[in-house]
Amino acid sequence: MPFKIKYIPLLSPFLLFSCAKPTTTSDKSQVLVVKEEEPKVVELASGGITRKELSIDLENMVKLDSGSHEEILQELLQRKLFIAEARSQGMDTTENFREQIQSHLSLAVASALEDHSEIRKLENEAYERYLKEVNASHLFVPISPYAAPADTLKLYNELLQIRNMAIQNKDFETQAKRWSKDPKTASSGGQLGWFSVFYLVYPLESAVYKVPKDSISLPVRTPAGYHLIKVNDIRKSSGMVQIQHIFKHIGPESEDKETLRKQLDSLRTEILNGLPFETAVEQHSDDFNSKPNKGILQPFGVGKTEPGFEEAVFALKKGEISMPIQSSTGLHLVKVIDRLKPLTRSQFIEQNRAKITTDSRGEYLRLKQINDFRAKNNVSFSDEALDNALKFASVRILTRNWQKPNTVLLTDPLLKINEHTITIGSFYDFVEDKQEFEKWPSENPNEIFKMLFDKFVEAEIVKYQQAQTYQQDPDLQRWMKAQEENILYTEFYTRNILEKSLQDTVALKRFYDANKSLFPVVETGNLSVMSFADEETYAKFKAMAAEPKPYKLYRGIAPILYEQNTYTLSEVDQRKLMGLLEIMEKNPGYIVEIGGHSDSKEDDRISELRIKEVVSFLVKNGLPLKRISEVNYKNSVIHDRFDWSKNQTLTFSFFSNLETDLAKTFNSKFPNAITYDNFTVSKSEFESKMNTSWGNKSGTIRLDGRVEEYTLKTKKIKGNYKDSKPEVIQKYQEALEKEWVQKLSSKFNLKYNPEELKSIINDLKKNN
Numbered sequence: 001m002p003f004k005i006k007y008i009p010l011l012s013p014f015l016l017f018s019c020a021k022p023t024t025t026s027d028k029s030q031v032l033v034v035k036e037e038e039p040k041v042v043e044l045a046s047g048g049i050t051r052k053e054l055s056i057d058l059e060n061m062v063k064l065d066s067g068s069h070e071e072i073l074q075e076l077l078q079r080k081l082f083i084a085e086a087r088s089q090g091m092d093t094t095e096n097f098r099e100q101i102q103s104h105l106s107l108a109v110a111s112a113l114e115d116h117s118e119i120r121k122l123e124n125e126a127y128e129r130y131l132k133e134v135n136a137s138h139l140f141v142p143i144s145p146y147a148a149p150a151d152t153l154k155l156y157n158e159l160l161q162i163r164n165m166a167i168q169n170k171d172f173e174t175q176a177k178r179w180s181k182d183p184k185t186a187s188s189g190g191q192l193g194w195f196s197v198f199y200l201v202y203p204l205e206s207a208v209y210k211v212p213k214d215s216i217s218l219p220v221r222t223p224a225g226y227h228l229i230k231v232n233d234i235r236k237s238s239g240m241v242q243i244q245h246i247f248k249h250i251g252p253e254s255e256d257k258e259t260l261r262k263q264l265d266s267l268r269t270e271i272l273n274g275l276p277f278e279t280a281v282e283q284h285s286d287d288f289n290s291k292p293n294k295g296i297l298q299p300f301g302v303g304k305t306e307p308g309f310e311e312a313v314f315a316l317k318k319g320e321i322s323m324p325i326q327s328s329t330g331l332h333l334v335k336v337i338d339r340l341k342p343l344t345r346s347q348f349i350e351q352n353r354a355k356i357t358t359d360s361r362g363e364y365l366r367l368k369q370i371n372d373f374r375a376k377n378n379v380s381f382s383d384e385a386l387d388n389a390l391k392f393a394s395v396r397i398l399t400r401n402w403q404k405p406n407t408v409l410l411t412d413p414l415l416k417i418n419e420h421t422i423t424i425g426s427f428y429d430f431v432e433d434k435q436e437f438e439k440w441p442s443e444n445p446n447e448i449f450k451m452l453f454d455k456f457v458e459a460e461i462v463k464y465q466q467a468q469t470y471q472q473d474p475d476l477q478r479w480m481k482a483q484e485e486n487i488l489y490t491e492f493y494t495r496n497i498l499e500k501s502l503q504d505t506v507a508l509k510r511f512y513d514a515n516k517s518l519f520p521v522v523e524t525g526n527l528s529v530m531s532f533a534d535e536e537t538y539a540k541f542k543a544m545a546a547e548p549k550p551y552k553l554y555r556g557i558a559p560i561l562y563e564q565n566t567y568t569l570s571e572v573d574q575r576k577l578m579g580l581l582e583i584m585e586k587n588p589g590y591i592v593e594i595g596g597h598s599d600s601k602e603d604d605r606i607s608e609l610r611i612k613e614v615v616s617f618l619v620k621n622g623l624p625l626k627r628i629s630e631v632n633y634k635n636s637v638i639h640d641r642f643d644w645s646k647n648q649t650l651t652f653s654f655f656s657n658l659e660t661d662l663a664k665t666f667n668s669k670f671p672n673a674i675t676y677d678n679f680t681v682s683k684s685e686f687e688s689k690m691n692t693s694w695g696n697k698s699g700t701i702r703l704d705g706r707v708e709e710y711t712l713k714t715k716k717i718k719g720n721y722k723d724s725k726p727e728v729i730q731k732y733q734e735a736l737e738k739e740w741v742q743k744l745s746s747k748f749n750l751k752y753n754p755e756e757l758k759s760i761i762n763d764l765k766k767n768n
Helices: 015-019 051-059 069-088 095-112 116-130 149-169 172-179 202-208 257-272 277-284 307-314 345-358 360-376 383-390 424-434 445-472 474-503 505-514 535-545 571-586 606-620 659-669 683-690 725-747 754-767
Strands: 040-043 132-142 191-195 220-222 225-236 240-249 330-340 379-381 413-417 420-423 522-532 551-561 590-597 628-634 649-656 674-682 697-703 706-717
Touching: 040 051, 040 754, 051 069, 051 754, 069 474, 069 725, 069 754, 095 445, 095 474, 116 132, 116 345, 116 360, 132 149, 132 172, 132 202, 149 172, 149 225, 191 307, 202 220, 202 225, 202 360, 240 257, 240 277, 240 307, 257 277, 257 330, 307 330, 345 360, 360 445, 379 383, 379 445, 383 413, 383 424, 383 445, 413 424, 413 445, 420 424, 424 445, 445 474, 474 505, 474 725, 505 725, 522 535, 522 659, 522 683, 535 659, 535 706, 551 571, 551 659, 571 590, 571 606, 590 606, 606 628, 606 649, 649 659, 659 674, 674 683, 683 706
Parallel strands: 590 628
Antiparallel strands: 132 191, 132 225, 220 225, 240 330, 379 413, 413 420, 522 674, 522 706, 551 649, 590 649, 697 706
16 A cells, blocks of 8 residues: 655665664665656755655645745745755764654554554454443463463463363352452452453453353463453443442541441432532532532443442432442442443444554554564574573573673574574664563563563564565655655754754844844734623623622632641641642632631630631742631531531632633533633734724624623833844844855755746646
């Protein structure tokens, strides 16, 4: 399949191998073919540009449609000169350049070699599995993929015996408890619960979906070890569920679990008798992540949460409120908001396309591509050479400081891919490089080297594939040349234009002093626009904004809880307050209300002392006192009628005098209903966009069905260095560009026929 990207020219053949450390090759099949050279329409001392190459470059220019012939021509020539100078300065020989080129090529070839029919097969297979849910148990015993064959066979046979006993005695759960090494499931008899597609690694998932109900699989091999799978039940997909919940944490120092359960039972009764669920969430939930969203969680399907919790939730009907449900972290009261049907095939594939090619299925696709290549090509290695190479495997690999030995073996052939030969020395280079970050399969150096050899073979096959694809695909060659030129142009421009204009402040000031006429007095404006989705949104928001200021934002941070009759701040409390200071800094319009609360059993003054302690900390750390509101509620607000310690607290609520902050609260109820932006505008831009006259003003207009409320503040910018600096930088960059173009035109003896180039541009404009 040809490579479908425009913009292009040529890199050296076997670029992949030149980017890696040197190998020895005996490929004699490469023949130099001399083609008749196409005439150049642009002459450079470093090499010219043909009409075809120029057309490809022009087709990819942003200005081709809108720019004048002269603008397009000058931009093109500047680009070619800068690239030529980048090569002259050796920017195409750096390690960073090589790595970027390698990355581009790897991604491009991987895309070109994708087996789309296999991907579609996996997509359809995944959807069919998605429509079923499986309840299964497993027994797992780890073994390295590189363990001795005798050890692997021994374990396989032992698992066959365990399987036979489990079938005969119908006691898989007992066998799993006894033999499984999975720390998460062994104690429960290997119970995995209900799950669907993507829950297990692909090889294990495939095995599960082939096992009939009430049957036990043969031993299944994965990279981690061997598994026995027992399928307990199979059913149709349950779809997804969305819930609200009230969560009570059970920690090591929490009250007795049964006491919390009774509290939630009482709370459930109140909700059933009319207490809004949202109010109960606000007053009682310990889940501070979902609390601001009224306790609502994202929709989820089977296999996404703890099995016991999940089973209880999926048993509920829409609108039903559960009895307290226990999870590993606490107790939950759950209300089902919605039950969602399974996705359609197209919806499922659209949502999970990335998973198909990146999770363990991605590894399956990668290995299939490698194996398909091996089946069609001569890939072989010398057993003797590999045995010799493995003799230098040492325990130093475990501490990741293994070094390549100085041995005559380095030049011995180890691996052959068709006519391409790779030496032991190249393998050792690979080991030295990969030892820094690879995960070892065991603590056996010999097994580690075997793993690294497998990865080395795969890496060399990928390099070979990339080189072959590159050589055989002219479109890819041209596209890679374009990427090469993009990298060189960007590097040259960054070093010689951007960095100089931003860092050489002396030269920048000198340029300004010599060209003050370029920076006259200009009038500009700061335009603030609050945009409302429609008239109804505008009316609702203005009604909210009519309330007395400061506006309550219904936002805050988690409260500070105290021991009885204490008010000092712990280290954890201080960290929480530092987080509050960050929020206040990012939101300069915020006012924080600090509410002091106490329990009826506490000293009357304790809530005030708590307030003073926190205010003192905030002021010492830079928060102005005018941005703090102190409210001493004493024991007038009951936070928890069951847990008196929850009343010994300081609460934090945000207020603001700014309508922009109020808009954020409004958007939390009606997402994206209001947008707010600040713009710097010129007189012509403002008058054409807003259809009104220039000047300091506020107003409201209707545009494209939206209501736009704006404020314009104008100012005149004098032509001094400080006020004009952004424009000075821009003009200085333009001057540097011209200076470099003039210098490089002479250096590279630039020659071209302007009329011929304009004719080429004109032809392309007509065809676009």
